[in-house]
Amino acid sequence: MKKKRLWFRSALLAILVIAIGYTIYNSIFEESGTYIKKGDKAPNFVLTDLNGNRVELEDYRGKGVFLNFWGTWCKPCEREMPYMQRQYETYKEQGVEILAVNVSETNVSVKNFADRYRLTFPIPMDKQREVTKAYGIGPIPTTILIDKNGKVVGRTSESLSEKKIISFMEKIKP
């Protein structure tokens, strides 16, 4: 009888403490919303790039994908572009692709920008923000790292240093 009571009390208290703890964990570490995060399968998408080519994410299965969301008007995006270009040239051979999704800008602006920085990686144009919305992109730049199996292995919204980009490339190298 006494044993049973102790068990009951302990169980009830434990359940409540876990519930409260998990709630706090969620309130601190999970931002609300439905965005794509580490561990999720990267949703497939189809866009046309700056040069008019069709880009489909699934076609890159087997390769690591450095998926970057950016805009010409965003200073931190601009800062990381030359680094991305340089590392693209290094890692392209090793099976890592950069997809720099432009968030709803005009071809004129993006073309000028790409020419200025001599960007050679594909720039899919997300005119209608469909991909941006589906990936729950808030502030840009946001970079999502996808491994060869199409799984998201990292997500960050910071402006990247060249060193950081190298470490990301290493991480998703097949």
Place this chain on the structure above:
Amino acid sequence: MAEISSTLLYGAFMIYLFSTLFFAMSISDKKHEKAAHTKKWGKIGFITACVGFAAQLGYFITRWIASGHAPVSNLFEFTTFFGMMMVLAFIILYAIYRTNGLGVFAMPVALLVIAYASMFPKDISPLIPALQSDWLKIHVTTAALGEGILAISFVSGLIYLIRTVDQSVSSKKTKWIEIVLYSLISVVGFIIISLAFKGAGYEASFEIMNDQNQPEKIVYDMPAIAGPANGEQLDDSFGPLFSTPSWMNGANASIKLNTFIWSLLSGAILYGLLRLILRKRIAAALQPKVRINPDLLDEISYRAVAIGFPIFTLGALIFAMIWAQEAWSRFWGWDPKEVWALITFLFYAAYLHLRLSRGWHGEKSAWLCVLGFWIITFNLIAVNLVLVGLHSYA
């Protein structure tokens, strides 16, 4: 229709005044004819209160017809309605307990509320899109009824304190009772001073930079004791003695603070005069007039909370949440008005739990009822006037 409506409201006000007088007569101290006398005048007072309520209900209905929406959409209409709900709450509790003394205090408080309401702009205003919902009438009327009933617990608690607190020596308790009475008198002060300056047509103008950094002219209708924050005086009228702190950022915060200071000052003068005439504390002067059984008063105030609490919860929290879900897409957003409704709820929940403990009946309980009413009035007035939020329609 609008004229009939205001006439009815004016009529209701006068009838309430008479009702107060009749209740006062019922407890006048002629011992030999006690029972019959009390019964007779109490009955007359009660009937008068009911007639007044009917008249005010007439005001409410006619104004509704005139404006096309439930007249609870601005501060004048809401506060008037709150006064009406206090009268209704009094009628309900009088019907249960038949205590004339309650009328002597409840009716004047309701009168004060209605008079205070009439200081706000009385124009029939159109509904902004956010208010165009059936929930406006459902939420606001239920919440006001709950608050009206809870207000009666304050009245009853106050009578309890006047009746029982020892007035032979000055103590902390007697001081607090005087403060409560003084704040009620300040409302009278506010009404008198507003009418006086309005009658004299007083105006003082200031120029301030508003949120969009545009110059804006604001006009005081009372001499400026508290000027606007960073304001420039445009005429050579009196004052200001100091500027309103910039963190008070409701609409026209400085004017409201200034009015508040004037109310306190005029209240102080009125209070001082009363003290001079009575030559004792006001509560001490009132004490021999109220001879109601303290137990009964305690029960009335508890009963008022017991009746008012569920209605308040329904109106001010549950209906409010349903409406917020429909209008703002979330049932709860920690808007200051919502938070203060929750605070009111929590406070009375604490009160109800304390009633379970020994030692919290009677006097302590009465103090809590006074404090509870303070929270309600704070939410009705200060949250709209001082804090920013979605409810600042005024």
Place this chain on the structure above:
Amino acid sequence: MQSITCECGHSNPYGTSLCQACGKPLDSDVEVLSSMRYEGSARRSQTYKKTFVDHTWNFFSSVRVGVWLIIIILVAAAIGTIFPQETFIPPNVDPATHYESEYGTLGLIYYLLGFHKLYGSWWFIILLGMLGLSIIIASLDRGIPLYKALKTQRVTRHDQFMKNQRLFSVSEEAELEEIKYTLESLRYKVREEKGNLFAEKGRFSRWGAYVNHVGLIIFLTGAMLRFFPGMYVDEILWVREGEKASIPGTKSDDGQYYLENKEFILEMYDKEEKKFNSALSSVDGEVAKNYQSNVTLYKTTPNHTIGEEPELIKVKDGEIRVNEPFKFDSFALYQTDFKLNEFSKMSFELEEKATGKKFGKLTVDLHEPEKKYDLGNGYRVEIEEYFPNFILNEQSQPSTVNNLPDNPAFVFSMYSPETPKGEKAFVGIQKNIEAGENQFKMSFAGIETKDLTALTVRKDHTLWIIALGGVIFMIGVTQGLYWNYRRIWIKQNQDGVWAAAHTNKNWYGLKKDLDFLSEKTSLIALVDKESDTK
């Protein structure tokens, strides 16, 4: 810990102060009246004090602790309203500096202590959790023993129990049948045993407190679930008039929802309208009457890939107004914001400055300008650069704030048979800067605008739990506060007929019942001990 057997033969759990059956005080120092709150039943928490778990349990079982938690939450909630919460400050300011610059040192302290996001803070959640814990444990500890005690109570009560009730009297004689009849007419449930009577009314009101606590717990559970991923969607959707956009958060295996904004309507009150004339003339500007989006809902085919041109199937038309959300599946769209007259197209004419002669018109789609505009006869214009929202940056270089065409500006190259190398000009709103002396210029020839509507997209799977909790709470609170549990005991003793009565609240009502009883029967009116002492 043994059970206590009362002289009436009933076996009570350890810790009981009044016998569950006959009400006899089981200890000499028990005060009957104050024990009546929970029928003198053993509050379990008080009886087992051993392990850490028991100590924790006992702590939360106390009403005093519960009241303290309520008061702490109340005070914390009030502090949160002193300055606006983070969600209410302008979105583009840094809270770290905003609170200090706006509210001074107090604002800084407020920010540093984390009060600017108080209601989502870990300690506020812990407080609410502890309140939940207190509600559950205190209810279990009181509700169950109370239920048992009220169930086992007997008609015949112990003398001491009777004598110590607040309302009590001894009559010389009384007609039992008469009493029973009268009490039944007052809708009491009367039981009889060996010439003694027990009448009760409104026992169910005693369960009110526990019912409303169950409601509160369900409510709190619902509130807690909102923190869990996937339970709700809260997104904002901007759509231009005439355009279709996917609705965020609505993609599933059978497709993605799209919304077309057919028209955004903004209506103002007519200042001349007689009814509101005096109110409207006292405000500057106009008063809004209606914000409305007329929309069509579409759904894609199930195999839709994000970004692909969607194959849309019309679902339904709808109108969204403030207070009138548009609902489909488990989603609702709310009219939240709007933007009037966003630039969408700008027209220019190529003009020879000297003669004013024009050589053709071009219309630039501000969302997708062409690179080249051929005007025929050897005249053409190229867009070298485009700044949708023009600004001079820190290096005094032309640049754009963002990708919204709020202040469009261009660098044009103008070609003509006379100027085959082209002439450059920077053209913006009321700006025209030439590189050198140009022969031609771009003259402004009109602008087209569009309205935008902003809709909040919501899905909330916790709503029904919250609603259920609210309903149960209201039932419980009404049950507990609008009714009360009245009991009257009549016992035939050697010295006469004893009568005692008790209620959990509203003694005035009980006394009215008893007055009626003594008026109708030969029972002597019951005396209120508490009133006598005052």
